[in-house]
Amino acid sequence: MDKFFYLLSEGYRSLWRAKLSTFSSITTIGVTLSFVGFGAMATSNLARLANESRSDYTMEVFFTQLTTDSEAQKIMNEIISMDRVREGILITKQEAAEIFQKEFGENIYDLLDDNPLPTSCVIKLEESGLEPTEMEPVAKAIEAMDRVEKVSYPAEAITLIENYFQGMLSVVALISMAILMGTTVLVSNTIRLTIFSRKDLIRILKLVGATDRFVKIPFIVEGIIVGISGGVLASILTYLFIRTANSFLMLFTPYQLIWDWRVIILLVLVVALFSILGSRKAVNKLLT
Template identity: 30%
Template sequence: MSKSFERYQRRKLISSYFSVILSIALVLFLLGVLGLLLLNTKKLADHFKEEITLSVFLKDTAKEVEISQLQKSLVMADYTKSAVFVSKDEAAEQHSADIGEDFLEFLGYNPLKNSIDVNLKADFVSTIQVDSIAQAIAGETFVEEVSYDKPTLDLLTKNVKRIGLIILIASALFTLIAVLLINSSIRLSIYSKRFIIKTMQMVGATKSFIRKPFIWTNIKLGMIGAVLALIGIAGLLLYLNQNFPQLGLLQDTLQLGLVFAGVFLAGILISLASTYFATQRFLNLRTDDLYY
């Protein structure tokens, strides 16, 4: 009978520990993802800014030497990330692939122009700067037109700061929620041992002596939960880096180290604080109040 009761108690204890670890791991995983998103907001914004293409359409009378010199000058410019020449034939092939049919057969000629596709560095992507660059390039006599997706650029410029602020507020709110959820899980775990706490206190054990094993146990659970969260974050980063290598998520090792260290320390500190206050609450309760 006693052995079966011991097994039941052991299973109950393991179940309690598992629920605490799982709660900590899930909350810290989401907290870590938000932290990475917050730190990489500028990088993500820069990536989208550099996807804006400035198309420089050239006149049919433009000479190869003029085109080559313009491309070289654009490549060497401080504001340029890349400048790629696209012939009218290449443009026709791409357009045919996009619409799913050969429009040249229908028209009988190629109406497209030779062009140079320019991608700007993120620091130079704003409505005023892009307009200024476009006007300067359009001043060349053999350039017919310079165009870019102005509505998208306006929308991107307007929303970058707003998105960063939203992510910052969301991170702060989720940090508070994370603390409350982990605190709730640990308090429920300690609640089941409230009679043991009070019994130890009644036989003369000091508060610090009673708190110590609970704090150490939950710190270990917090560390295990943090490690599981970090494994999940690492897996997510590897997946994103494999599918979106252009974001360079694994390049900044210092930033990643800070996030990983922050998640691990958060698991320890939240567990420590939650356990301390939870045990303190039951230590200060009267014996009659333990039943409610």
């Protein structure tokens, strides 16, 4: 245990001795990773917004002209009992005429002798929302029912929104991976500089019988400290960005970005992992 704490303290002292390069590395990692944090937070909030939008997806079912309101109610109850359907709202012919007058300012009975508007119902899907590909089978099952004339839902608009969302996820993922790889290289180079600056001490330690593990661990500890410190700095910058963005959004919309601690914890853990990889790469290359 004493040896373990000694190795930890050696890693910390080494960083303190090279304060300028350590500060430079942590700052560079922190600022760079803050873009990953921004992207991760934006993606998290976009996913929340997409799920909320999916829960608002509706289908409008139009019944044949000869369908009575009571028959339509019965069919709607059958639809509500289907999987993935949450609730339904019946719109009678009379209610459809009232909606027409409200929307267009004209009484349909003044324009025509009879009301040609069909009885319909608005179907709300389950609260967790459905993907466009999941909506199509539901629509087809409803269309196959007796006395159903047509099922309408904005398939193209929904698909377009989903494609944009998936495209943004892919872009954020690629940029994040590139930045994390850059973090690995930066940590690796920082450790290399430290090793070169202490090569005489390393040679002496090996001459007196120090094991490779005893020599390598302090440098790996340095890499982890640099990486995690950069991750913490990135978290702080991300938090400040979220607060600033929310202050700006308040002027235009009630929508606010949500600070998700799980994303930040995951970011710091991933950075720690990449820091270990970067420091091990440098140590194994220069001390073997």
